[in-house]
Amino acid sequence: MNNTSKLIETLERSPKSKKIGKLIKLSENESAVDITNQFERLMGVWELRWSSSKSPVLNYSPFLNNFQILDLKKSRALNFLSPKGLLGKLLSTNILAKLDVIDQKRINVTFEKAGILGPHLFGKSMVFLSEIKKTQTGWLDTTVLTDKLRVCRGYKGTTFALLKREDLQLADFFNPIYN
Numbered sequence: 001m002n003n004t005s006k007l008i009e010t011l012e013r014s015p016k017s018k019k020i021g022k023l024i025k026l027s028e029n030e031s032a033v034d035i036t037n038q039f040e041r042l043m044g045v046w047e048l049r050w051s052s053s054k055s056p057v058l059n060y061s062p063f064l065n066n067f068q069i070l071d072l073k074k075s076r077a078l079n080f081l082s083p084k085g086l087l088g089k090l091l092s093t094n095i096l097a098k099l100d101v102i103d104q105k106r107i108n109v110t111f112e113k114a115g116i117l118g119p120h121l122f123g124k125s126m127v128f129l130s131e132i133k134k135t136q137t138g139w140l141d142t143t144v145l146t147d148k149l150r151v152c153r154g155y156k157g158t159t160f161a162l163l164k165r166e167d168l169q170l171a172d173f174f175n176p177i178y179n
Contacts (some may be wrong), residue, residue, distance in 0.1 A: 011049040021159075
């Protein structure tokens, strides 16, 4: 089993494992990423399973859905955070962003709107997103990318490890916003 497979297995079974940081470095050494030729692989719903951040909202919790939804064909992304279970179906916090692919690894991110997605009531989705007044930008470098795993490093130095959720679709998240 190669290091990337070990990393995927560890993220699935033990997302708080102390081995993850080392496995990420080993996987990065084995990986050749060119997102300009891997759009289809990059698109989809990604679940945050590990982060080097100390912030609770940037780390894995068994009680939260913490997703990053990427739609590169439409140059957009959504950071989605909600409690798991019934409460999560009623309320989520979200940040909508514009994406620009810069090179083989880097994506520039411009945060555009933030707010809440509520439940679907009376045939309408309850969406409360407002423009972010002061422009906030950043970037992510993708350092490992497979059909199941994405590792990226952010402009503030944080490393993220995410697993693809094949059971969730882009439309599940973007349709309530744009319809």
